[in-house]
Amino acid sequence: MFREKIKVLDCTIRDGGLINDHQFSEEFVRAVYKALSMSGVDYMEIGYKNSAKLFPASEFGPWKFCDDETINRVIDGIPSKTKISVMVDIGRVDVNDIKPKKESPITMIRVASYAKDIDKAIKLVNEIHHKGYETCVNIMAITKVLDNELVEALDQLEKECSADVIYIVDSFGFLYQETTEYLIKKAKSILKTKEVGFHGHNNQQLAFGNTIEAIIHNANYLDATVYGIGRAAGNCPIELLLGFLKNPKFDIRPILDLISKELIPLRDQIEWGYIIPYALAGMYNAHPKEAMDLRESEKKEN
Amino acid sequence: MFREKIKVLDCTIRDGGLINDHQFSEEFVRAVYKALSMSGVDYMEIGYKNSAKLFPASEFGPWKFCDDETINRVIDGIPSKTKISVMVDIGRVDVNDIKPKKESPITMIRVASYAKDIDKAIKLVNEIHHKGYETCVNIMAITKVLDNELVEALDQLEKECSADVIYIVDSFGFLYQETTEYLIKKAKSILKTKEVGFHGHNNQQLAFGNTIEAIIHNANYLDATVYGIGRAAGNCPIELLLGFLKNPKFDIRPILDLISKELIPLRDQIEWGYIIPYALAGMYNAHPKEAMDLRESEKKEN
Numbered sequence: 142m143f144r145e146k147i148k149v150l151d152c153t154i155r156d157g158g159l160i161n162d163h164q165f166s167e168e169f170v171r172a173v174y175k176a177l178s179m180s181g182v183d184y185m186e187i188g189y190k191n192s193a194k195l196f197p198a199s200e201f202g203p204w205k206f207c208d209d210e211t212i213n214r215v216i217d218g219i220p221s222k223t224k225i226s227v228m229v230d231i232g233r234v235d236v237n238d239i240k241p242k243k244e245s246p247i248t249m250i251r252v253a254s255y256a257k258d259i260d261k262a263i264k265l266v267n268e269i270h271h272k273g274y275e276t277c278v279n280i281m282a283i284t285k286v287l288d289n290e291l292v293e294a295l296d297q298l299e300k301e302c303s304a305d306v307i308y309i310v311d312s313f314g315f316l317y318q319e320t321t322e323y324l325i326k327k328a329k330s331i332l333k334t335k336e337v338g339f340h341g342h343n344n345q346q347l348a349f350g351n352t353i354e355a356i357i358h359n360a361n362y363l364d365a366t367v368y369g370i371g372r373a374a375g376n377c378p379i380e381l382l383l384g385f386l387k388n389p390k391f392d393i394r395p396i397l398d399l400i401s402k403e404l405i406p407l408r409d410q411i412e413w414g415y416i417i418p419y420a421l422a423g424m425y426n427a428h429p430k431e432a433m434d435l436r437e438s439e440k441k442e443n
Numbered sequence: 444m445f446r447e448k449i450k451v452l453d454c455t456i457r458d459g460g461l462i463n464d465h466q467f468s469e470e471f472v473r474a475v476y477k478a479l480s481m482s483g484v485d486y487m488e489i490g491y492k493n494s495a496k497l498f499p500a501s502e503f504g505p506w507k508f509c510d511d512e513t514i515n516r517v518i519d520g521i522p523s524k525t526k527i528s529v530m531v532d533i534g535r536v537d538v539n540d541i542k543p544k545k546e547s548p549i550t551m552i553r554v555a556s557y558a559k560d561i562d563k564a565i566k567l568v569n570e571i572h573h574k575g576y577e578t579c580v581n582i583m584a585i586t587k588v589l590d591n592e593l594v595e596a597l598d599q600l601e602k603e604c605s606a607d608v609i610y611i612v613d614s615f616g617f618l619y620q621e622t623t624e625y626l627i628k629k630a631k632s633i634l635k636t637k638e639v640g641f642h643g644h645n646n647q648q649l650a651f652g653n654t655i656e657a658i659i660h661n662a663n664y665l666d667a668t669v670y671g672i673g674r675a676a677g678n679c680p681i682e683l684l685l686g687f688l689k690n691p692k693f694d695i696r697p698i699l700d701l702i703s704k705e706l707i708p709l710r711d712q713i714e715w716g717y718i719i720p721y722a723l724a725g726m727y728n729a730h731p732k733e734a735m736d737l738r739e740s741e742k743k744e745n
Contacts, residue, residue: 317655317687318620318652318655318656318659319659343648345651345683345686346645346648346650346651346652346680346683347651347652348648349647349648349649349652350620350648350649350651350652350653350655351652353619353620353652354620357620357621368719369717378648378717378722380719380722381647381648381722381726384647384722384723384726385619397719397723400719401719414717415671415680415716415717417670417682417699417702417703420680420682420683420686421686421699424683424686442703442707
């Protein structure tokens, strides 16, 4: 019943880090890695690889930079088949910071790009690919991209880019199932030699539903986070996704333990989830920035 | 773009009443009625019409009995096109308590029934229909019904029952989109002379997604509640549903005000929503009873 090609990528630390300036303790990250490893999750995205020259290390936690040494320390001694992924933003990474794959604990590097920056993304991915990494391009804010621009970007990615996977990213949590179906089918029709991935946001409580829709239409790379943690409304909860997928290699229980011990206490300190201003931002296809400002103001429930 | 036949039924007070033994104040119910009326919602289900001979009025609030006098008091003076609905359970209602439609503020009466009790439901609906009410049958626990039993129940409803609408009810929040599609299509194929409705539960954050799926496959009666309130994981949030539907008669703003003023404070007193034990009950196609007991125990996050 299950589709062996499906890979689940957990981005708890990477997307969750957008709420707390990447300040998770090494202990917490280690607990997440351990639970994901025991659960058989394919990838763990452990943060961003931003250039330390561009961002002051005093203001951000270690998961904005993801030094190999820090990663090695948190994964040390934990039996695991879970591969480590990091994300890079165009213009915020120094490609010289990235060592050849065989010297690094990182397996996959994902380039986040707007459709308009696709040429820069392709150049960057090809350099990273050349160093031996698995690579992805995550096309962000997909619901702001006109159809002809999307087709052109996908065409270029198919012809010029070494990336193994191209992700459709519903940055604003605007998608309903019908448009998810449309976009995944479009991507599959153009990307003949690559896998297609989906990353949803939960503004309208549809991150999981849209992920199922993406699976139905043959997306094989799926992003999710533990207890749905992530900026603003958060992401597709990995515990629901593992419950849906039938592959016997997955075990939901270590994730449930992690939620009970770590995520529920954390939710009392930092906020994410179904909150009306984020739902409205989703309905209006808007960045959650304004809604996030409102949540930090005195009129937070207004 | 919109489908005029679509009707939205709010069951905030009825399903929400399952959390607090139907103890909402008249002020609160009036505020909900006012907001729904201003938002153009088609129906408001205001509670159950249970026999006061069977349940002690000292243990339950007024919305378990829904006397016409109480209803008249809370709706008095509010301009509204929103019709009032109540739900009855087989064996818990005294049909003699139900006055002829023209003497009552109630427009619609919905009979909740398991598939195995469909003969009793049909008898009850036909009596109620004869008194002049719009009528529905809500087939509960649909994910426990074998296909042949469902086909037989639907056949009987089509041939022997006066109900205007037959609802598919995902009592346990077990449905994914594919099975929702299957069930709605099946119901539509048999119920040639009736409308089909859908009532989701949000255990797996799919109540809204499944409701969209039901709409795509021509269900025209849709249940939802303000801010998703309802027993255990709750229901499809009406604010998301109105955001999705394109009919210009709907206005989401009065609902948002109501959430801000009434529902967010209420959520601090009574619990519903995405909570792991309810998610697991959904995955296992189980009644949330055990999970609800756990939430009331000391090990609530275990």
